[in-house]
Amino acid sequence: MIHRIAKTTIYVNNQDEAKQFWTEKLNFVTKIDATEGPLRWIEIAPQDSEWVTIVLYDKNLMKEQCPSANADYKTVVLSTEDLDNAYNQMKAKDVEVTDIVTMPYARLFTFKDQDGNEYILREDKF
Incomplete structure (x- = not known):
């Protein structure tokens, strides 16, 4: 299927x-x-x-x-293996980001695009 x-x-x-x-x-x-x-x-x-x-x-x-x-409608969760590096790169390029938070299931932060849509970037360790 x-x-x-x-x-x-x-x-x-x-x-x-x-x-x-x-x-x-x-x-x-x-x-x-x-x-x-x-x-x-x-x-x-x-x-x-x-x-x-x-x-x-x-x-x-x-x-x-x-x-x-x-x-x-928008709920997009993106993944990275190096959250700190992604966070620093986005900040350097003037992307609006929130602070990194640690949840029981992952470390993550949110960021906004040019229209103010909000996305989640989480660190996945497999």
Whole structure:
């Protein structure tokens, strides 16, 4: 049946600004950036070999296409093996971050993108 998660979507106000944030501040790579008519499809990932991607989708276009869609929904948890290094790199690039907290299950912090969407970055040790 289902054997992997393929994509998650973030609805953004400006796709160029979103792409710039993720690629320049968080070092993601652009997997796809294609346009057909009013639709621009952008997929990014932490590295080129990553299977799961984030789609940066125009929020206003989604509201036009599907008025009942919750284009404000966002809960994305990202993973790193070196939380302190990621935290320091984001701060150096002026990404808005919270303090690192230690929970019973992981160390983590949250950060915001160019639209004020909030994400969790947690340290995973396997």
